Amino acid sequence: MTDGFFVLLTAARWAQFLSLFVLFGVLLFPFYVTRAAPAPSGERLALKMRRAVLIAGAAQPLSILVWLAASMASMGDGWSSLRDADFLKAFFFEASFGTIWLARLSLTIVLVGVLAAARGRLPARNPATAFALGLAGALLISQAGIGHPAGLPLGERPIVVAGYALHLLGGAAWIGGLWPLGAILAELQKDDRAQPYVEVALGRFATMASASVGLLLLGAAINIGPEMATLKASNPSAWWWAAAMKAVLFGALIVIACRNRFVLAPSLAIRPREAARDLLRNVIVDQGLAVVLLAVAAFMGVTSPTG
Amino acid sequence: MTARLRFREIAPVLSFLAMVESASAHAHLKSASPAPDSVVETAPQDVRIAFSEAIEPSLSAITIVGPKGQVATAGKAFVDRAAPATLVVKLSQPLPPGAYEARWRCVGMDSHVMRGSYHFQVRP
Numbered sequence: 477m478t479d480g481f482f483v484l485l486t487a488a489r490w491a492q493f494l495s496l497f498v499l500f501g502v503l504l505f506p507f508y509v510t511r512a513a514p515a516p517s518g519e520r521l522a523l524k525m526r527r528a529v530l531i532a533g534a535a536q537p538l539s540i541l542v543w544l545a546a547s548m549a550s551m552g553d554g555w556s557s558l559r560d561a562d563f564l565k566a567f568f569f570e571a572s573f574g575t576i577w578l579a580r581l582s583l584t585i586v587l588v589g590v591l592a593a594a595r596g597r598l599p600a601r602n603p604a605t606a607f608a609l610g611l612a613g614a615l616l617i618s619q620a621g622i623g624h625p626a627g628l629p630l631g632e633r634p635i636v637v638a639g640y641a642l643h644l645l646g647g648a649a650w651i652g653g654l655w656p657l658g659a660i661l662a663e664l665q666k667d668d669r670a671q672p673y674v675e676v677a678l679g680r681f682a683t684m685a686s687a688s689v690g691l692l693l694l695g696a697a698i699n700i701g702p703e704m705a706t707l708k709a710s711n712p713s714a715w716w717w718a719a720a721m722k723a724v725l726f727g728a729l730i731v732i733a734c735r736n737r738f739v740l741a742p743s744l745a746i747r748p749r750e751a752a753r754d755l756l757r758n759v760i761v762d763q764g765l766a767v768v769l770l771a772v773a774a775f776m777g778v779t780s781p782t783g
Numbered sequence: 784m785t786a787r788l789r790f791r792e793i794a795p796v797l798s799f800l801a802m803v804e805s806a807s808a809h810a811h812l813k814s815a816s817p818a819p820d821s822v823v824e825t826a827p828q829d830v831r832i833a834f835s836e837a838i839e840p841s842l843s844a845i846t847i848v849g850p851k852g853q854v855a856t857a858g859k860a861f862v863d864r865a866a867p868a869t870l871v872v873k874l875s876q877p878l879p880p881g882a883y884e885a886r887w888r889c890v891g892m893d894s895h896v897m898r899g900s901y902h903f904q905v906r907p
């Protein structure tokens with residue numbers, strides 16, 4: 477694979493991860509923070525969340541198309557392969573991952589349709605949001621069919637795909653949830669009256685995030701197994717360096733999350749202004765770390781553990 | 784006591800992990816016939832490359848280029864029925880003596896592409 481395609485594939489995978497994580501996290505939010513925000517804040521927050529859905533909802537189809545095009549061009553004879561009918565037939569109808577790509581494209585079309593049709597009612601506790609959430613989840617899980625898990629022998633694939641699904645859905649619920657969380661903490665800076673709502677939301681987020689991190693770790697434990705055999709302690713590949721970096725970033729996210737959960741959130745009742753400001757700053761730092769972590773994950777998706 | 788119990792519980796998991804091997808790496812060339820940098824006495828009928836992982840035959844290819852730059856392969860490469868990781872390409876005619884280059888491209892089931900080439904000689 478040439479460097480150009482490698483960079484493009486990594487960038488497209490990263491944008492796909494990030495947009496689906498944000499969509500998943502934002503759409504899931506009203507299902508665990510069931511209390512509504514008080515009057516002026518509620519309107520502003522709804523507007524912000526709709527904007528997040530709009531941006532992520534536009535980035536998702538764009539990045540999937542770039543990913544598909546770069547993947548096809550890298551497999552064939554460059555960009556001209558995209559106009560080669562024989563190549564397209566081989567890619568979509570003869571290769572084992574062709575069906576997965578067709579399914580992912582169909583899911584994307586339906587997702588774009590739902591987001592456009594229900595744009596005024598998203599995100600909220602309604603069927604349209606639940607449906608869009610399901611589609612985003614399916615798009616995340618189906619990445620297993622066009623990545624390393626698909627290369628495993630048939631007998632081992634189901635458990636690895638299950639681990640992959642847990643890892644991605646747990647990660648998306650937690651990481652993606654940082655965006656609505658940041659929005660409500662920013663709202664608290666503007667309007668003190670939102671405080672009871674913010675306290676409830678923080679508590680619910682903490683419960684959801686703990687469960688999600690549990691699933692994420694379970695998924696990682698299942699999936700690191702197949703890679704373990706490729707680790708050469710004396711000379712780790714770029715993939716292993718990336719895995720180590722991902723673990724460090726994850727550790728940093730967890731440290732900050734624990735500080736938020738056990739130090740700052742309880743002090744919200746005692747010194748609301750400072751605690752809210754520190755919480756917001758930490759959530760923004762977490763978002764930044766998560767964006768880098770997803771870039772590392774995207775790199776790992778196109779790199780071979782054996783180097 | 785508790786530790787022993789724990790180990791017994793996780794033993795199936797460990798044996799599973801051990802079984803899975805390095806299966807999720809990119810596919811790469813394991814062996815080939817004619818072999819890389821080899822000199823063969825009898826002209827081969829086909830060129831076979833064994834990869835480390837199962838591959839997508841419809842998107843993988845082998846091209847044999849002769850001493851004057853002419854292509855010596857006939858038709859598309861296909862997978863050996865008995866070995867899903869071995870790509871085979873028929874030669875249009877037994878190769879005349881000379882130096883040849885085998886250029887290969889393999890697409891793994893994980894969607895990753897690897898390319899490479901190697902040389903071999905047919906001796907008169």
Ligand SMILES: [Cu+2]
Nearest residue numbers: 808809893895
């Ligand atoms: Cu690979």
